[in-house]
Amino acid sequence: xxxxxxxxxxxxxxxxIFRPDLKGRPVVVLSNNDGCVVACNAEAKRCGVKMGGPxxxxxxxxxxxxxxxxxxxxELYADMxxxxxxxxxxICPRVEKYSIDEAFCDFxxxxxxxxxxxxGREICATLLLRTHLTVGVGVAQTKTLAKLANHAxxxxxxxxxxxxxxxNIEKQRKLMAYFPVSEVWGIGRRISKKxxxxxIKTTLQLADTDTRFIRKHxxxxxxxxxxxxxxxxxxxxxxxVPTKQEIICSRSFGERLTEYEHMRQAVCSYAVRAAExxxxxxxxCRHISVFVKTSPFCVNEPYYGNQAMVKLLTPTQDSRDIISxxxxxxxxxWRDGHHYQKAGVMLGDFFSxxxxxLNLFDENSPRLNSEALMQAMDxxxxxxxxxxxxxxxxxIQQPWQMKREMLSPRYTTRFSDLLMVxxxxxxxxxxxHSKH
DNA sequence: TCTGGGGTCCTAGGACCC
DNA sequence: TCTGGGGTCCTAGGACCC
Numbered sequence: 001x002x003x004x005x006x007x008x009x010x011x012x013x014x015x016x017i018f019r020p021d022l023k024g025r026p027v028v029v030l031s032n033n034d035g036c037v038v039a040c041n042a043e044a045k046r047c048g049v050k051m052g053g054p055x056x057x058x059x060x061x062x063x064x065x066x067x068x069x070x071x072x073x074x075e076l077y078a079d080m081x082x083x084x085x086x087x088x089x090x091i092c093p094r095v096e097k098y099s100i101d102e103a104f105c106d107f108x109x110x111x112x113x114x115x116x117x118x119x120g121r122e123i124c125a126t127l128l129l130r131t132h133l134t135v136g137v138g139v140a141q142t143k144t145l146a147k148l149a150n151h152a153x154x155x156x157x158x159x160x161x162x163x164x165x166x167x168n169i170e171k172q173r174k175l176m177a178y179f180p181v182s183e184v185w186g187i188g189r190r191i192s193k194k195x196x197x198x199x200i201k202t203t204l205q206l207a208d209t210d211t212r213f214i215r216k217h218x219x220x221x222x223x224x225x226x227x228x229x230x231x232x233x234x235x236x237x238x239x240x241v242p243t244k245q246e247i248i249c250s251r252s253f254g255e256r257l258t259e260y261e262h263m264r265q266a267v268c269s270y271a272v273r274a275a276e277x278x279x280x281x282x283x284x285c286r287h288i289s290v291f292v293k294t295s296p297f298c299v300n301e302p303y304y305g306n307q308a309m310v311k312l313l314t315p316t317q318d319s320r321d322i323i324s325x326x327x328x329x330x331x332x333x334w335r336d337g338h339h340y341q342k343a344g345v346m347l348g349d350f351f352s353x354x355x356x357x358l359n360l361f362d363e364n365s366p367r368l369n370s371e372a373l374m375q376a377m378d379x380x381x382x383x384x385x386x387x388x389x390x391x392x393x394x395x396i397q398q399p400w401q402m403k404r405e406m407l408s409p410r411y412t413t414r415f416s417d418l419l420m421v422x423x424x425x426x427x428x429x430x431x432x433h434s435k436h
Numbered sequence: 437t438c439t440g441g442g443g444t445c446c447t448a449g450g451a452c453c454c
Numbered sequence: 455t456c457t458g459g460g461g462t463c464c465t466a467g468g469a470c471c472c
Contacts, residue, residue: 031440038440038472056438072440099472188470219446221470248442255437297439344441403438 001107001116001167002237003139004146005088005123008154010101010133011039014080015070017132018411026067030055033252033402034071071404079412083131091123096238104146106237107139111167120163140166143235144228147185148175148203169231176204176229186225191218203229243350244281249274250344253400256295257340263292264330265395270345271326272391275319276381278347279374284315287348288322290329295341306333315351318370319377322347323393 007013011029016022026044028037037058040049047065049058055069062069081100088095094106110119120137127135136157138149149166152175166172182192184203198217200206207229214223224234249270257263267290278285293305308329316322326345367373380389 033438033440035438035440052440054439059438102472186470190469219469221446244443246443250441252440295439342440402440 001110001139001141002143002146003092003105003107003116003120003123003137004098004143004150005103005105005127006136006138006150006154007084007101008134008136009039009041010081011070011072011077012041012044013133014077015073015408016041017080018408022068026065027070028062028067029070029072030406032072032404033254034069034405035252038072069406071407073408073410075410075413076408080131080133084127084133084135087127087130088123091119091126094237094239097241104143104237116167117163117165120165121161124162134162137163138166139164140172141231142228142233144185144225145172145231148179148183148229151179151183172231173204176207177202179203181206184225184229186221191222194218243283243352245350246346246348247274247277247281247285248344248346249277250291250342250346251402252342253340254403255400257400258338260334260336262395262400263334263340263343264327265393265398266400267292267326267330267343267345268323268391268393269395269398270343271323272319272394274345274347275317275322275374276378278322278350279317279378281350282353283350284317284353285322285347285350286312286315287346288312288325288329289346289348290326290333290343291346292330292333292340292343294338298339298341301339304335304338306335308332311349314366315349316366316370318367318374319391320367323391327393 012027015029016027024043026047026049027041028044028049029039030036031038034055036052036054037049038052040051044067045051047067048061049067061067077100084101085095085097085103088103088105092105092107096104096106098104105123107116107119110116116139120139123137124135127133136150136153138146138151138153140146140149145166149164152166153160153162153164166175180192180201181187181195181203182189184206187195194217195201195206200209206226209226211223211226214226227234251266251270253266257266271288287309289307289309291305291307294301294303296303310325310328312321312325322345330343377389381387
């Protein structure tokens with residue numbers, strides 16, 4: 001038995017917790033560069049704010065309804081997420097963090113000692129008390145059904161109190177007959193369209209479709225979804241985070257780039273960040289690739305996007321190797337005359353520490369004391385703050401940096417920002433136990 | 437003027453092997 | 455003139471998730 005716990009409008013809620021003056025007002029959170037709306041509270045949804053829609057297209061609507069917009073404040077959301085997850089771990093023996101605001105809890109065996117719905121309500125109440133966040137809880141025999149139950153809990157918060165136990169088969173079929181296939185976890189735009197054309201419209205119809213038919217016309221992924229909807233668990237509990245297979249660092253620029261020097265700085269910075277993430281995972285990589293692209297929305301200019309990859313003979317974790325490989329890639333794909341909108345660095349083909357085999361023909365023998373140097377760099381940047389020590393290639397002015405014009409203070413993670421808040425009385429009780 | 441970032445998994449097709 | 459069968463590995467692209 002699985003329970004899916006999901007925070008309601010997570011980013012927007014994180015912002016409003018610390019601003020009691022915003023109670024009852026529509027609030028949204030924007031993506032990087034203040035590009036798209038990525039979260040909105042219930043009030044904002046009622047105003048007709050379009051999730052995922054670009055901010056600039058909705059500015060008039062925002063002005064009309066008095067919608068408050070925030071830039072993404074990832075330090076704050078990560079810290080609040082941590083509080084939610086640790087609270088869940090206190091209540092449930094096994095927790096799988098699925099995303100920043102969601103977790104699967106292992107509810108198997110619970111039914112022998114207590115009511116599933118009661119435990120769900122206890123989770124809601126405890127999280128509200130500790131973090132001032134409201135959550136939805138969905139319980140069922142499989143992850144996909146638990147997701148569906150959670151979906152129902154959010155759709156009817158009044159009637160359900162935010163908790164839906166979907167372990168009963170009749171109840172499952174009733175709910176599945178109501179939801180269209182597009183609402184099912186794992187079914188996106190393309191597949192729901194194709195299913196619709198085949199006459200499979202409700203989730204119940206999908207659950208009753210022959211798996212051989214699904215396998216023939218789709219993939220094993222959808223077959224698993226169908227089986228899960230029938231109560232056959234195909235997606236197991238993943239308590240321990242698997243090691244990453246690739247690392248990406250990419251960003252849109254605050255303004256379009258035309259100068260090679262600026263692009264070099266940006267790509268160099270992304271390479272450095274990607275290398276830091278790689279070392280945090282205790283991995284070495286052999287593939288380094290870079291992509292650049294112009295805006296796909298610009299109608300006056302031809303679109304240009306390209307990608308290049310370098311394969312090292314010997315895996316590395318050294319920022320210097322990764323920067324130099326990234327620069328070689330960039331050199332191969334840069335074309336003068338474009339207005340670049342975005343670039344990124346990708347790392348892949350990972351090896352664990354000590355596993356990597358040196359290559360007989362590699363002319364670049366491993367750098368002396370590379371690990372120690374990287375450790376020292378990471379240590380200084382951790383202790384003194386990000387960017388204390390950086391590579392000259394990253395540039396100093398960094399005119400390509402992204403826009404974050406409506407950023408809230410880092411209420412829970414920065415002492416200087418805490419002082420800016422002024423009144424600590426505004427903070428929910430449990431938050432006083434912040435590490436600072 | 438202004439359209440996010442970071443991942444995973446699967447499949448098809450090509451290159452190559454014996 | 456006739457040109458198999460069975461397999462692996464890699465990559466690009468598509469689909470999905472939050």
